[in-house]
Structures are given as C-alpha cells and as structure tokens.
Amino acid sequence: MMYGWNGGWGVGAWVLMALMMLIFWGGVVTVVILMLRRGQASEAPGASGAPHDEAERILNERFARGEIDETELAARRAALRRKQ
Known part of the structure; x- marks a missing residue:
C-alpha cells in the first residue's frame, strides 16, 4: 500500500479537483454570457448612433x-x- 500518497488526500483530491474545474469553467461561461449580453444591450435601437x-x-x-x-x-x- 502507498500510505501518504497524494498527500494523504486519497480520492478526496480528485473530487476537489473536479469541483474546482466545474467552478472555473462555470465562471468562464458566466463571464462570456455577461459580455455577450452587455454587447447586445449597447446595440439597442436608440441607445447609440x-x-x-x-x-x-x-x-x-x-x-x-x-x-x-x-x-x-x-x-x-x-x-x-x-x-x-
């Protein structure tokens, strides 16, 4: 057996890594959606031009x-x- 492997985290490290990746990519998608919505709002008729x-x-x-x-x-x- 490999005691202390992965710093003693075991499978918990993989679970934590998966959660962090979901949070990261969720944040990226959220930022992209907000940027696209902001761009559409600035192109509203009468808003600019x-x-x-x-x-x-x-x-x-x-x-x-x-x-x-x-x-x-x-x-x-x-x-x-x-x-x-």
Whole structure:
C-alpha cells in the first residue's frame, strides 16, 4: 500500500479537483454570457448612433400616424441627411 500518497488526500483530491474545474469553467461561461449580453444591450435601437437616426425614426412614426404627408416627409428627411 502507498500510505501518504497524494498527500494523504486519497480520492478526496480528485473530487476537489473536479469541483474546482466545474467552478472555473462555470465562471468562464458566466463571464462570456455577461459580455455577450452587455454587447447586445449597447446595440439597442436608440441607445447609440447618430442623432439623425432618432430624428428619422420620429419622422417615420409621424408619417405612419398621418401627422405629416409624403412630401413633407421627403423634404424633412432630405434636410436631415444634408446635415450629416
């Protein structure tokens, strides 16, 4: 028999090593998921981008509601695009 083999831990060392690996890889997966979610949140519409994108979105909404007609929509959209 090999008394004292593995520092006296026996099978417990293998169990501890397996648990530590699960914790490690679980942490890696958690970090990756959080980073991916953070990236998606920053790409949300209206969260970032040029102000004219938001203005065009508002123009499109006003046109859809019937507040402005097609000629006014085209004129305002052209004015916004000239300011870029």
